[in-house]
Amino acid sequence: MARRRRKQTLPADPVELQITALSHDGRGIGRIKGKTVFVDSALPSETVKFVYTQKRGKFDEGRTVEVLQPSVERVQPQCAQAHLCGGCSLQHMEPQAQIAMKQGVLMEQLQHFGELQPEEVLAPLTGPIYGYRRKARLGVKYVAKKESVLVGFREKRNSFLAEIDQCHVLAEEVGLKFPELKQLVMSLQARSTIPQIEVAKGDDAVAIIVRHMEPLTDQDQAAILSFCQQHNLQLYLQPGGNDTVHKVWPEGEARLSYGLPEFGLNMKFHPTDFTQVNQDINQDMIRMAMDFMDIQPGERILDLFCGLGNFTLPLATKAAEVVGVEGDDAMVVRGRENAEHNGLNNVSFYGADLTKPFDDQPWGRGGFDKILIDPPRSGALEIVSKMTVFKPKRIVYVSCNPATLARDAGELKKQGYKLLKAGVMDMFPHTTHVESIAVFEPE
Structure with missing residues (x-):
């Protein structure tokens, strides 16, 4: 019988760290007792407090919880969840410094x-630097225990969906409508079988592709159609693989x-x-x-x-x-x-x-x-x-x-x-x- 991996016990208290460099994936780098630590949302020359998220053999990983001494390159992210959402990793860094x-x-x-x-x-x-993203695949999850719906991107370095209400880098036709999207999914009988909504924007229109794991009832399909008509979004449905994507509204060529x-x-x-x-x-x-x-x-x-x-x-x-x-x-x-x-x-x-x-x-x-x-x-x-x-x-x-x-x-x-x-x-x-x-x- 295969052994079940024991859940890792991590230190609970925040640890102070001097950040000396930046990794290629945008994490601050510091050292504790000679061991390298990669810390999300930290910049070179900063002193931060972080909590451990993973301890490994050759290096550890963490997440910033407090900036004690900020870098001159630090800015206030436009998104309140930028520290958590995996869609962005550098909103806390001045744009020219990113370049x-x-x-x-x-x-x-x-x-x-x-x-x-x-x-x-x-x-x-x-x-x-905002509102530029014309293509995205948004995760969708109905959380039965909380009677709520999550829509957005995965959290940094895990498979959970980040709890966000807006995405400022996504085209505003969808990025500023997450509460309405959540409300729509919550109203559907199929809310637990919709895993993703894909977004595509052209110069003349924005389309969403709703992936559904089970057939939609007429009532659900009417609700999704009404939402798209109200918000002027072209509607495509995807009941299976990519070859099942089909246009529902408006009539006409399936092209942006x-x-x-x-x-x-x-x-x-x-x-x-x-x-x-x-x-x-x-x-x-x-x-x-x-x-x-x-x-x-x-x-x-x-x-x-x-x-x-x-x-x-x-x-x-x-x-x-x-x-x-x-x-x-x-x-x-x-x-x-x-x-x-x-x-x-x-x-x-x-x-x-x-x-x-x-x-x-x-x-x-x-x-x-x-x-x-x-x-x-x-x-x-x-x-x-x-x-x-x-x-x-x-x-x-x-x-x-x-x-x-x-x-x-x-x-x-x-x-x-x-x-x-x-x-x-x-x-x-x-x-x-x-x-x-x-x-x-x-x-």
């Missing part, structure tokens, strides 16, 4: 994993959209599609990437991990030909839809597993003048190690993980490419998520 931290993480990772220093460190891209006016484009997407959560930064990021690509007449461009064409179609407004390659078949379809919707006929979309050889792929034949790549967090080592066979004159790499960007940059260095520029883009203010961009050219 400096992220830039430091990028440069440190480039040096550590790739032994690289860019010839030019780019000025950070910044935008609105966002504009890229600088390029005369309108991008359509399904609420479950991957899109950049921060439209202001997305606009600036596309503009920056296009500037770095410096497309000349007659050039042929390759866009890897192209999604629904967020970069592909702007590239197609300048280049002679653009090829977009994506591993998600649904996104390939969406890219083709968007090309047709925008009247572009010099762009082709292909589905392919970009972790595998591409020698026999139709898109892999012939050369490309320049390449843009925007991979997932795992990076793109497999494709990066081979794509220089195209002999591109320039590579622009957009990354959501500085560690894998640095690793892949090191591989490009081995293949004779130098790192011209690199910098961060604040796609997720108040979080430790680091979005970055890098430019490479042959030595």
Whole structure:
């Protein structure tokens, strides 16, 4: 019989600690009797009181309960539950200090994993720090003992939902309506079988997707529909997996959209599609990437991990030909839809597993003048190690993980490419998520 793990007994009294550094995940770092302690909501140069949340062999973890000596970089969070909610981890830190931290993480990772220093460190891209988030998956839980409903994000470092009434980083059409959402769920017969509500915002509308584990009664469905009509939210229901998501209201195409006016484009997407959560930064990021690509007449461009064409179609407004390659078949379809919707006929979309050889792929034949790549967090080592066979004159790499960007940059260095520029883009203010961009050219 397997032994049941004994619940850990932690010291109950707060402990005073001098914070000397900040971890990559935004926690203050201090030492007690030579042992490292990671403390939530603490900043370098601060003296805090914290309570232990976990004791481990090589390090301990804790949560700040009182700041005795604050850092000059400390600010008052807009959210009263910022210390608890896992949706944000840096609201207590001055925004410019957040950016400096992220830039430091990028440069440190480039040096550590790739032994690289860019010839030019780019000025950070910044935008609105609240109300920016257009995509989110909110947890929902009916608490029978309290006869209440929780809606929001998980608490820091555990699976419990944080008890919050507002989310200031989420689009206000939903982020400021948590009490109304809770009241809605509480009124439903199905309140104990609704685990999540997904949010997606376009330029013209906001949609919610209500996941329900059991069929909804006519009364429940009418209540949800009435709520969405009252608050002008498009309604989608999800009775099973992702393939069961369907639009209920209003009638019409199951698409939202966002504009890229600088390029005369309108991008359509399904609420479950991957899109950049921060439209202001997305606009600036596309503009920056296009500037770095410096497309000349007659050039042929390759866009890897192209999604629904967020970069592909702007590239197609300048280049002679653009090829977009994506591993998600649904996104390939969406890219083709968007090309047709925008009247572009010099762009082709292909589905392919970009972790595998591409020698026999139709898109892999012939050369490309320049390449843009925007991979997932795992990076793109497999494709990066081979794509220089195209002999591109320039590579622009957009990354959501500085560690894998640095690793892949090191591989490009081995293949004779130098790192011209690199910098961060604040796609997720108040979080430790680091979005970055890098430019490479042959030595």
